[in-house]
Amino acid sequence: xxxxxxxxxxxxxxxxxxxxxxxxxxxxxxxxxxxxxxxxxxxxxxxxxxxxxxxxxxxxxxxxxxxxxxxxxxxxxxxxxxxxxxxxxxxxxxxxxxxxxxxxxxxxxxxxxxxxxxxxxxxxxxxxxxxxxxxxxxxxxxxxxxxxxxxxxxxxxxxxxxxxxxxxxxxxxxxxxxxxxxxxxxxxxxxxxxxxxxxxxxxxxxxxxxxxxxxxxxxxxxxxxxxxxxxxxxxxxxxxxxxxxxxxxxxxxxxxxx
Amino acid sequence: xxxxxxxxxxxxxxxxxxxxxxxxxxxxxxxxxxxxxxxxxxxxxxxxxxxxxxxxxxxxxxxxxxxxxxxxxxxxxxxxxxxxxxxxxxxxxxxxxxxxxxxxxxxxxxxxxxxxxxxxxxxxxxxxxxxxxxxxxxxxxxxxxxxxxxxxxxxxxxxxxxxxxxxxxxxxxxxxxxxxxxxxxxxxxxxxxxxxxxxxxxxxxxxxxxxxxxxxxxxxxxxxxxxxxxxxxxxxxxxxxxxxxxxxxxxxxxxxxxxxx
Numbered sequence: 001x002x003x004x005x006x007x008x009x010x011x012x013x014x015x016x017x018x019x020x021x022x023x024x025x026x027x028x029x030x031x032x033x034x035x036x037x038x039x040x041x042x043x044x045x046x047x048x049x050x051x052x053x054x055x056x057x058x059x060x061x062x063x064x065x066x067x068x069x070x071x072x073x074x075x076x077x078x079x080x081x082x083x084x085x086x087x088x089x090x091x092x093x094x095x096x097x098x099x100x101x102x103x104x105x106x107x108x109x110x111x112x113x114x115x116x117x118x119x120x121x122x123x124x125x126x127x128x129x130x131x132x133x134x135x136x137x138x139x140x141x142x143x144x145x146x147x148x149x150x151x152x153x154x155x156x157x158x159x160x161x162x163x164x165x166x167x168x169x170x171x172x173x174x175x176x177x178x179x180x181x182x183x184x185x186x187x188x189x190x191x192x193x194x195x196x197x198x199x200x201x202x203x204x205x206x207x208x209x210x211x212x213x214x215x216x217x218x219x220x221x222x223x224x225x226x227x228x229x230x231x232x233x234x235x236x237x238x239x240x241x242x243x244x245x246x247x248x249x250x251x252x253x254x255x256x257x258x
Numbered sequence: 259x260x261x262x263x264x265x266x267x268x269x270x271x272x273x274x275x276x277x278x279x280x281x282x283x284x285x286x287x288x289x290x291x292x293x294x295x296x297x298x299x300x301x302x303x304x305x306x307x308x309x310x311x312x313x314x315x316x317x318x319x320x321x322x323x324x325x326x327x328x329x330x331x332x333x334x335x336x337x338x339x340x341x342x343x344x345x346x347x348x349x350x351x352x353x354x355x356x357x358x359x360x361x362x363x364x365x366x367x368x369x370x371x372x373x374x375x376x377x378x379x380x381x382x383x384x385x386x387x388x389x390x391x392x393x394x395x396x397x398x399x400x401x402x403x404x405x406x407x408x409x410x411x412x413x414x415x416x417x418x419x420x421x422x423x424x425x426x427x428x429x430x431x432x433x434x435x436x437x438x439x440x441x442x443x444x445x446x447x448x449x450x451x452x453x454x455x456x457x458x459x460x461x462x463x464x465x466x467x468x469x470x471x472x473x474x475x476x477x478x479x480x481x482x483x484x485x486x487x488x489x490x491x492x493x494x495x496x497x498x499x500x501x502x503x504x505x506x507x508x509x510x511x512x513x514x515x516x517x518x519x
Contacts (some may be wrong), residue, residue: 097510130328132354133385
């Protein structure tokens, strides 16, 4: 029993050490000469543009469902005019960033994990290393930076689409003009909602890219490990998003609302 | 279609074997993975211009040994010198410089899936040699593709290539940096006998053209016969026999003889 706990703790510490090492390796390569602009732009296209349909549908349904679920209760209190404000604050401050990050973890972190994992298995990463090319700079730095840039942008777009989804949801019951709806939605928002909501998506994006790259780059040599890399990338990235969100909420409460 | 190949005499390259022209020197090399001791006591020298074949059954540590040579794996003890420099004592920049003189052909070819053949071959030119001129890069790519007989495949994706073609392209990508030493990890594994002979012949031709020294890891006896100036047999983490193909064919060792049956 004691042995099992000890070996479990050792394994955990080893993993933490590996991740810290990988993080510093990323930092070292980030500031090296010869940034891979073409690969970075390609990754932005893959992560940003190709995730757009999924993010757009998710955002729309988020606002639509949130409106439909809260309308009956608010109607009982005669407070339906608060729907736009309620949707905008909850989507921009909390639900939008977290849901979009979790969806992106499923799509982006898994694909990065699987891609780098299969490159590792098929010795493509080793081939880069032995030819004196820099696989961390080419594969890891570009993907992490692309995620850090594109996830906040996708979240902003999804938030906007979500408000539109809320507008459609509201219009199923009563007629509300687009102008009035968005006027009420934006009136309810303050900078203390927008800025923390935006800032945390940068950390979510970094976590998605970093975890995806870490699991893919460090996968074992075997086809089974590709699936494992993809799977553990999604699970770890999702967990990190929840942890980071908890920290972000605490910090926001301390700095923005105190 | 004519399928018979003429195998040129590998002895046509003169190799002067003496202590001055050693390019790789391995002494008492040991490597373990956890409890499993893979390399127990490896001693090997590769001379300039020589083709050394390392023969052995699967799982005996042949690939591990050459991965130690390029610094992909760290060894536990012993000495491994490439051009007189101890591999494990080199810093990142020195290791990069040494790796520029080493070419490594992986078992699968290890082509970058998302790139065309042209991009695969340009990759080391633009990243490692920092070649800016696109025309010069294309000229280099075409030259090396011609050397491996696959000039027409320049704009194909790796997924469109056969196993033999992938190995040739992998070889071309390695040769584009003009290495002085080539390390072949089972170059004929998974290929039909005709393609295997073509690859073996290519190894001989490229040695002549690029003046390389080579270590060829294999368990394909036809490849060993065609390419090897000297053969070393690895078993249970140690070399158990060394000599020419003809010498080893007459060996009294049961295991060595079993390769020739």
